[in-house]
Amino acid sequence: MPAVNHKFELAARPVGLPKRSDWNFTQEPVRDPADGELLIKIIYISLDPAMRGWMNAGKSYVPPVGIGEVMRALALGRVLSSRNPKFSPGDHVYGLLGVQEYAISNGAGLTKVDPKAAPLPVYLGTLGMPGMTAYFGLLDVAQTKSSDTVVVSGAAGAVGAVAGQIAKIKGCRVIGIAGGLAKCQYIKDLGFDAAIDYKSEPVLRALATHCPNGIDVYFDNVGGDILDAALANLARGARIAICGAISQYNTTTGIKGPSNYLSLLVNRATMKGFVVFDFADRYLEAAREMGAWLASGKLKSREDIVEGFEKFPETLLMLYSGENTGKLILKVAES
Amino acid sequence: MPAVNHKFELAARPVGLPKRSDWNFTQEPVRDPADGELLIKIIYISLDPAMRGWMNAGKSYVPPVGIGEVMRALALGRVLSSRNPKFSPGDHVYGLLGVQEYAISNGAGLTKVDPKAAPLPVYLGTLGMPGMTAYFGLLDVAQTKSSDTVVVSGAAGAVGAVAGQIAKIKGCRVIGIAGGLAKCQYIKDLGFDAAIDYKSEPVLRALATHCPNGIDVYFDNVGGDILDAALANLARGARIAICGAISQYNTTTGIKGPSNYLSLLVNRATMKGFVVFDFADRYLEAAREMGAWLASGKLKSREDIVEGFEKFPETLLMLYSGENTGKLILKVAES
Numbered sequence: 001m002p003a004v005n006h007k008f009e010l011a012a013r014p015v016g017l018p019k020r021s022d023w024n025f026t027q028e029p030v031r032d033p034a035d036g037e038l039l040i041k042i043i044y045i046s047l048d049p050a051m052r053g054w055m056n057a058g059k060s061y062v063p064p065v066g067i068g069e070v071m072r073a074l075a076l077g078r079v080l081s082s083r084n085p086k087f088s089p090g091d092h093v094y095g096l097l098g099v100q101e102y103a104i105s106n107g108a109g110l111t112k113v114d115p116k117a118a119p120l121p122v123y124l125g126t127l128g129m130p131g132m133t134a135y136f137g138l139l140d141v142a143q144t145k146s147s148d149t150v151v152v153s154g155a156a157g158a159v160g161a162v163a164g165q166i167a168k169i170k171g172c173r174v175i176g177i178a179g180g181l182a183k184c185q186y187i188k189d190l191g192f193d194a195a196i197d198y199k200s201e202p203v204l205r206a207l208a209t210h211c212p213n214g215i216d217v218y219f220d221n222v223g224g225d226i227l228d229a230a231l232a233n234l235a236r237g238a239r240i241a242i243c244g245a246i247s248q249y250n251t252t253t254g255i256k257g258p259s260n261y262l263s264l265l266v267n268r269a270t271m272k273g274f275v276v277f278d279f280a281d282r283y284l285e286a287a288r289e290m291g292a293w294l295a296s297g298k299l300k301s302r303e304d305i306v307e308g309f310e311k312f313p314e315t316l317l318m319l320y321s322g323e324n325t326g327k328l329i330l331k332v333a334e335s
Numbered sequence: 336m337p338a339v340n341h342k343f344e345l346a347a348r349p350v351g352l353p354k355r356s357d358w359n360f361t362q363e364p365v366r367d368p369a370d371g372e373l374l375i376k377i378i379y380i381s382l383d384p385a386m387r388g389w390m391n392a393g394k395s396y397v398p399p400v401g402i403g404e405v406m407r408a409l410a411l412g413r414v415l416s417s418r419n420p421k422f423s424p425g426d427h428v429y430g431l432l433g434v435q436e437y438a439i440s441n442g443a444g445l446t447k448v449d450p451k452a453a454p455l456p457v458y459l460g461t462l463g464m465p466g467m468t469a470y471f472g473l474l475d476v477a478q479t480k481s482s483d484t485v486v487v488s489g490a491a492g493a494v495g496a497v498a499g500q501i502a503k504i505k506g507c508r509v510i511g512i513a514g515g516l517a518k519c520q521y522i523k524d525l526g527f528d529a530a531i532d533y534k535s536e537p538v539l540r541a542l543a544t545h546c547p548n549g550i551d552v553y554f555d556n557v558g559g560d561i562l563d564a565a566l567a568n569l570a571r572g573a574r575i576a577i578c579g580a581i582s583q584y585n586t587t588t589g590i591k592g593p594s595n596y597l598s599l600l601v602n603r604a605t606m607k608g609f610v611v612f613d614f615a616d617r618y619l620e621a622a623r624e625m626g627a628w629l630a631s632g633k634l635k636s637r638e639d640i641v642e643g644f645e646k647f648p649e650t651l652l653m654l655y656s657g658e659n660t661g662k663l664i665l666k667v668a669e670s
Contacts, residue, residue: 263608271606273604
């Protein structure tokens with residue numbers, strides 16, 4: 001039976017929020033791997049805020065997805081057949097496999113995962129890119145230490161929830177900012193000392209209340225007004241890790257820069273951008289430490305799994321409307 | 336003869352550019368110093384962009400000048416009489432003596448200067464706060480090294496001209512941004528590799544031309560659109576030292592935040608604010624090194640001296656209209 005590979009190819013560069021018509025839903029027969037290649041059946045596709053940026057033309061930290069190319073995505077699957085000596089049928093792997101049901105790979109950039117050590121979706125979340133982003137952003141970029149008051153925005157998201165929990169593990173006071181009662185309850189259940197619901201209270205004032213001595217570390221996933229509110233509440237010597245700016249990715253009127261940036265001067269503070277790929281040679285170290293925290297229950301992982309390959313466009317939008325809690329994953333096949 | 340002290344006291348918190356009516360021009364008899372005090376006749380008053388910020392209410396790195404208080408300013412003068420054992424009549428001193436003709440001080444925060452080692456105005460410029468700001472901002476905050484391409488805004492100003500020259504001394508390629516042909520010629524005469532006239536050419540494109548491999552260090556004195564242009568031209572791992580934002584100090588419509596700040600993320604770059612006072616325990620070290628550069632002719636100092644105490648309000652405005660080249664100083668008495 002010749003299997004069919006369905007895929008989403010980029011059809012147009014979106015203006016504002018991506019629409020279904022910004023992709024072409026196409027299909028092709030699955031081909032056999034050539035020498036050195038392997039064939040992977042994709043099980044889980046990771047949906048990440050950064051994907052919006054990959055759809056734009058222009059220079060960034062990775063090249064844009066080309067028009068007509070399969071939409072770029074991290075995904076996890078099972079090897080069906082392999083002519084690459086490093087991989088065997090039955091292996092589980094993840095990497096930039098794209099928004100499709102099957103992928104042919106030469107093995108470059110693929111990581112093998114052990115389904116017995118953790119549930120497969122965790123490898124796309126806490127033990128994957130979001131977890132690595134939280135770990136290195138918090139500990140390395142922001143140089144967080146136990147005496148710090150740490151504020152995390154997008155705190156109920158895949159990166160934010162892990163960043164806040166790691167800060168708690170390290171002994172910090174941690175305040176999370178999230179949208180809505182349920183998300184705020186979720187992060188309090190995770191052990192955050194306080195949660196600010198940006199949909200129902202002024203963040204500027206709430207930060208002043210919860211951080212009477214100012215913010216030492218601000219881990220920013222959202223940008224926009226919340227970044228300005230954090231800037232207005234910095235402690236002397238504060239460090240801001242710029243992880244993302246989800247509030248700005250779909251703007252059609254231009255990015256809102258942080259008008260309170262002169263707080264950096266007043267408070268001798270640092271704002272630093274980072275890209276997790278730069279820490280690739282230390283992923284294993286981080287995964288070991290986070291794996292141990294997961295095993296001991298100190299760190300909790302949550303995935304928000306939506307089923308159905310064809311639902312990719314609308315599921316991606318959940319990220320930007322704030323509908324997901326935890327790592328958003330599209331399930332496209334049974335494991 | 337009972338001398339009279341004229342002074343400018345803050346009368347109102349300015350909206351936009353300060354007006355003469357934002358100060359009261361008052362006078363009082365000069366009193367004798369009490370025990371532990373000294374009386375100083377002020378010769379030169381330093382006019383600095385930061386003075387605009389000191390006139391605003393609200394928390395900053397120093398308390399605001401109170402309504403009715405003498406306007407805060409660095410100034411240099413000669414001791415007339417002293418009941419403080421550390422100072423003698425004839426000593427030259429500088430410190431936060433205020434916008435007035437005579438000052439009574441208890442000696443705290445005063446620095447003695449040697450008029451034989453350098454002309455007095457230089458102690459308010461290259462060997463004073465602006466020079467220290469350039470030195471520590473460039474070398475310490477931005478961690479500039481010889482292989483760096485360095486861009487300095489406000490490059491013909493007191494801080495910028497010194498920052499650019501130090502970068503040249505350290506072996507960097509240095510591009511200055513200044514307003515008008517004369518200032519651009521001035522910084523080229525100082526040894527800058529290139530000058531961009533923001534009044535006559537698009538800075539974004541000019542930076543791309545002059546920094547084909549991107550900007551490694553951006554020393555920012557101006558903020559606004561020029562900061563955005565620099566952000567758009569960063570090299571990987573760039574460092575931005577936020578020294579000031581003179582384009583924004585008199586805004587009545589809100590500070591313009593840098594809308595290109597996500598370039599920090601793309602380029603793994605750092606934006607760091609600083610206040611020179613934090614380096615007070617190393618001023619002497621810096622002054623020695625800069626003094627040697629001045630003596631050898633490697634570093635040139637330029638002061639823009641306006642005479643007449645009563646001209647304080649309109650002279651201060653020269654900073655914000657970009658009329659001065661080099662360190663702006665008000666001369667209020669003969670040395």
